[in-house]
Amino acid sequence: MTLDIGTRLRAVREARGLSQRELASRAGLTNGTISMIEQNKTSPSVASLKSLLDALPMPLSDFFADVEERSAPKYFYAPDEFTELSPQEAGFGDGAARVSLRQLGNASSHTIQMLHEVYPPGADTGPEMLRHAGEEAGVVIAGIVEVTVADQVRVLNPGDGYLFDSNLPHRFRNIGAGDCVIVSACTPPTF
The missing domain is CATH 2.60.120.10 (Jelly Rolls)
Incomplete structure (x- = not known):
């Protein structure tokens, strides 16, 4: 699965009613950094993304969750x-x-x-x-x-x-x- 990190981060931030400035303050980053990430002009490390998501709060697993619905339980994965x-x-x-x-x-x-x-x-x-x-x-x-x-x-x-x-x-x-x-x-x- 490939994900557009910037678009996803913006959607999650906006769904939680936070401005870029508020998220930056909570995560200990600059407003400019949040803007650059959301525009996909820079990419955070795993640890930095985890810090951003902790500020929302949201686990990394939920950020990347497969939203596809299944009619039957899935037990095996290729x-x-x-x-x-x-x-x-x-x-x-x-x-x-x-x-x-x-x-x-x-x-x-x-x-x-x-x-x-x-x-x-x-x-x-x-x-x-x-x-x-x-x-x-x-x-x-x-x-x-x-x-x-x-x-x-x-x-x-x-x-x-x-x-x-x-x-x-x-x-x-x-x-x-x-x-x-x-x-x-x-x-x-x-x-």
């Missing part, structure tokens, strides 16, 4: 049916643009959010630490990743995992020479 929550297909910029965070199904309809994450060499979640309600856990499938949670930093290899309170500041960064692949879950779906 790879092309995952929803891309990350910069790779959404058009964000620089280093974060290479991260792929693919969500299984519509997390806003469930109590768990499952992600298939791919971090190419040097890619990370952005310079700002992420924070959101809930807990998250994951297992490294391939490659290596440096994970920072609060004041702890650890390099994880294939087979290693993590589990932490997502309210703690955290960040993921591939410090290896190849892609890092992680399968993760967040509950409730607040990312």
Whole structure:
């Protein structure tokens, strides 16, 4: 799924009755930054977009939610049916643009959010630490990743995992020479 971030952000902001100035103040950004994002002239990192959505408030999973209606429950998903929550297909910029965070199904309809994450060499979640309600856990499938949670930093290899309170500041960064692949879950779906 490809999404026009600027148009979507403007629609969500306006639906909540906020001006660009009010959203900028809540998110700790400038009014000009909000304007540039809404015009698709600049792209936020994953962490910056998360800060903007926290100011609305809206989980990242809802921002990218598939609004398509289904007559029958859907239990199985092919790879092309995952929803891309990350910069790779959404058009964000620089280093974060290479991260792929693919969500299984519509997390806003469930109590768990499952992600298939791919971090190419040097890619990370952005310079700002992420924070959101809930807990998250994951297992490294391939490659290596440096994970920072609060004041702890650890390099994880294939087979290693993590589990932490997502309210703690955290960040993921591939410090290896190849892609890092992680399968993760967040509950409730607040990312």
